[in-house]
Amino acid sequence: xxxxxxxxxxxxxxxxxxxxxxxxxxxxxxxxxxxxxxxxxxxxxxxxxxxxxxxxxxxxxxxxxxxxxxxxxxxxxxxxxxxxxxxxxxxxxxxxxxxxxxxxxxxxxxxxxxxxxxxxxxxxxxxxxxxxxxxxxxxxxxxxxxxxxxxxxxxxxxxxxxxxxxxxxxxxxxxxxxxxxxxxxxxxxxxxxxxxxxxxxxxxxxxxxxxxxxxxxxxxxxxxxxxxxxxxxxxxxxxxxxxxxxxxxxxxxxxx
Amino acid sequence: xxxxxxxxxxxxxxxxxxxxxxxxxxxxxxxxxxxxxxxxxxxxxxxxxxxxxxxxxxxxxxxxxxxxxxxxxxxxxxxxxxxxxxxxxxxxxxxxxxxxxxxxxxxxxxxxxxxxxxxxxxxxxxxxxxxxxxxxxxxxxxxxxxxxxxxxxxxxxxxxxxxxxxxxxxxxxxxxxxxxxxxxxxxxxxxxxxxxxxxxxxxxxxxxxxxxxxxxxxxxxxxxxxxxxxxxxxxxxxxxxxxxxxxxxxxxxxxxxxxxxxxxxxxxxxxxxxxxxxxxxxxxxxxxxxxxxxxxxxxxxxxxxxxxxxxxxxxxxxxxxxxxxxxxxxxxxxxxxxxxxxxxxxxxxxxxxxxxxxxxxxxxxxxxxxxxxxxxxxxxxxxxxxxxxxxxxxxxxxxxxxxxxxxxxxxxxxxxxxxx
Numbered sequence: 001x002x003x004x005x006x007x008x009x010x011x012x013x014x015x016x017x018x019x020x021x022x023x024x025x026x027x028x029x030x031x032x033x034x035x036x037x038x039x040x041x042x043x044x045x046x047x048x049x050x051x052x053x054x055x056x057x058x059x060x061x062x063x064x065x066x067x068x069x070x071x072x073x074x075x076x077x078x079x080x081x082x083x084x085x086x087x088x089x090x091x092x093x094x095x096x097x098x099x100x101x102x103x104x105x106x107x108x109x110x111x112x113x114x115x116x117x118x119x120x121x122x123x124x125x126x127x128x129x130x131x132x133x134x135x136x137x138x139x140x141x142x143x144x145x146x147x148x149x150x151x152x153x154x155x156x157x158x159x160x161x162x163x164x165x166x167x168x169x170x171x172x173x174x175x176x177x178x179x180x181x182x183x184x185x186x187x188x189x190x191x192x193x194x195x196x197x198x199x200x201x202x203x204x205x206x207x208x209x210x211x212x213x214x215x216x217x218x219x220x221x222x223x224x225x226x227x228x229x230x231x232x233x234x235x236x237x238x239x240x241x242x243x244x245x246x247x248x249x250x251x252x253x254x255x256x
Numbered sequence: 257x258x259x260x261x262x263x264x265x266x267x268x269x270x271x272x273x274x275x276x277x278x279x280x281x282x283x284x285x286x287x288x289x290x291x292x293x294x295x296x297x298x299x300x301x302x303x304x305x306x307x308x309x310x311x312x313x314x315x316x317x318x319x320x321x322x323x324x325x326x327x328x329x330x331x332x333x334x335x336x337x338x339x340x341x342x343x344x345x346x347x348x349x350x351x352x353x354x355x356x357x358x359x360x361x362x363x364x365x366x367x368x369x370x371x372x373x374x375x376x377x378x379x380x381x382x383x384x385x386x387x388x389x390x391x392x393x394x395x396x397x398x399x400x401x402x403x404x405x406x407x408x409x410x411x412x413x414x415x416x417x418x419x420x421x422x423x424x425x426x427x428x429x430x431x432x433x434x435x436x437x438x439x440x441x442x443x444x445x446x447x448x449x450x451x452x453x454x455x456x457x458x459x460x461x462x463x464x465x466x467x468x469x470x471x472x473x474x475x476x477x478x479x480x481x482x483x484x485x486x487x488x489x490x491x492x493x494x495x496x497x498x499x500x501x502x503x504x505x506x507x508x509x510x511x512x513x514x515x516x517x518x519x520x521x522x523x524x525x526x527x528x529x530x531x532x533x534x535x536x537x538x539x540x541x542x543x544x545x546x547x548x549x550x551x552x553x554x555x556x557x558x559x560x561x562x563x564x565x566x567x568x569x570x571x572x573x574x575x576x577x578x579x580x581x582x583x584x585x586x587x588x589x590x591x592x593x594x595x596x597x598x599x600x601x602x603x604x605x606x607x608x609x610x611x612x613x614x615x616x617x618x619x620x621x622x623x624x625x626x627x628x629x630x631x632x633x634x635x636x637x638x639x640x641x642x643x644x645x646x647x648x649x650x651x652x653x654x655x656x657x658x659x660x661x662x663x664x665x666x667x668x669x670x671x672x673x674x675x676x
């Protein structure tokens with residue numbers, strides 16, 4: 001009989017669930033995040049409260065068995081928010097703890113290979129977001145950008161932007177997940193924002209943005225156009241490099 | 257800034273810079289100190305890509321397209337009737353900073369036509385880099401062109417502020433250069449390259465003794481060659497590359513298929529195809545030399561002076577050296593695994609680790625992402641399926657071509673297109 005374990009969607013919450021699985025020696029579980037629960041027809045369901053102490057113990061245990069890269073894989077895979085990734089991760093973690101060796105590179109093991117592939121996908125999008133974020137300067141001297149990534153990569157790129165743009169206030173907002181990261185010249189904070197009804201993320205309205213902002217975007221668009229070599233044009237390759245789902249928020253793809 | 261004037265200059269001077277293929281922004285590590293602007297993490301970032309598929313990592317512009325030289329292959333040659341423009345130093349600085357702040361670019365790539373003299377031009381390039389570093393506290397990537405013939409003093413200073421320096425050889429052979437750019441000397445290209453190489457060697461030696469030695473061109477040097485403008489064969493081109501990699505410790509050599517832009521009879525006619533497939537094969541060969549342990553003479557030599565356009569150079573080498581195969585995937589060393597067609601370095605890495613846990617079979621290899629359509633003919637593993645021994649090389653080639661769908665197939669197909 002399968003038991004559904006419901007948690008709050010946070011990484012600490014997930015680690016708390018793992019702790020519970022070991023503590024109670026649960027054998028057949030389906031981990032689901034709250035708000036996303038699919039009813040189990042025959043099994044019972046239990047809500048697991050996030051417990052920082054339990055989560056820390058699990059994380060410390062993982063650090064002993066894995067390299068920092070391996071631990072990173074666990075966190076990155078979790079950030080993928082893929083359906084059922086928690087169950088794959090639980091399987092992975094159980095194998096890690098059971099083995100006397102570090103198995104994070106056992107690529108012929110299908111669970112480990114799968115986690116490796118998920119990590120690669122999340123890493124790729126993290127890298128893309130480091131590239132595709134487009135700041136726009138607001139009237140209040142804030143560099144504002146909005147993104148809509150497939151995976152929850154915004155927390156993963158905070159460090160990059162904090163060290164790179166240390167001398168300017170910036171805010172990057174994830175439209176899909178409805179939260180942003182705001183750097184106030186000292187710290188990076190998580191923020192939730194209410195936008196005016198007429199705010200259009202794809203437009204650079206003079207109501208919110210500085211006068212020179214459209215000028216620089218035009219320069220950038222012209223630059224982008226100038227770099228193209230018509231006789232070597234290859235849109236298939238271009239779209240593979242810059243998938244269309246990102247075009248909405250790229251300045252160089254807006255109409256001139 | 258006067259946006260209208262800047263826009264016009266940018267259009268002219270970015271358009272003129274686009275034939276320089278270099279787009280790298282990796283290889284340098286520059287931390288952000290004192291809450292400045294920017295950092296470089298050693299791993300480059302492509303902030304967008306052109307519609308022909310090239311990375312846009314840097315603001316790549318000429319300082320000016322005025323030039324005293326008349327190189328037949330170059331769009332900014334003296335005798336070409338085009339609109340000329342020139343940036344002021346401060347304009348380049350402002351443009352770079354504002355683009356960088358919006359995360360459009362990793363930094364600046366600054367080249368130039370040569371006006372008045374080599375040193376006069378080089379001085380201005382250096383002053384842009386210097387202003388960015390010292391006045392704007394900019395820690396992003398800077399790639400400066402070395403102007404052929406520039407003095408040692410200027411090259412020394414350039415490397416203190418730039419991450420990478422490069423001088424484009426453009427024409428792979430001395431004879432080709434004489435024919436297409438008679439007022440240029442190959443020695444003038446070599447001179448700044450030699451100076452930079454020596455400064456890098458000195459910097460590395462001094463840094464061992466004094467850790468705070470200021471950086472000198474931490475991302476090294478690169479160069480570029482034009483493919484198909486002057487009739488060199490692949491052997492000549494890759495021999496030249498090998499020379500530059502070995503002699504000057506270059507980080508990169510770029511290969512740029514000639515885009516016909518001139519009616520000069522010394523060059524391929526306008527309308528001639530850009531040799532993109534050939535260019536791709538040269539890049540593949542370059543990769544094999546730098547990352548897969550091949551010596552250039554194994555791939556190209558007196559007997560094989562042209563790369564096979566139908567198949568990649570690694571497969572071509574394997575078919576010519578069939579006696580080295582099959583390779584046992586569970587025992588072979590890294591060097592030999594890397595020589596199996598269809599095994600990239602990432603697959604080799606996965607295999608080396610995965611086989612520590614168990615003997616690998618075809619199913620495992622397929623899941624790892626190995627390109628089995630090629631690799632199967634050159635490997636054995638813990639399984640009897642797929643084994644095909646004693647096939648003739650030409651038969652193997654036929655089987656591989658028959659089962660693959662090359663993205664370049666159209667470029668080489670001689671069949672008529674009934675509907676085109």
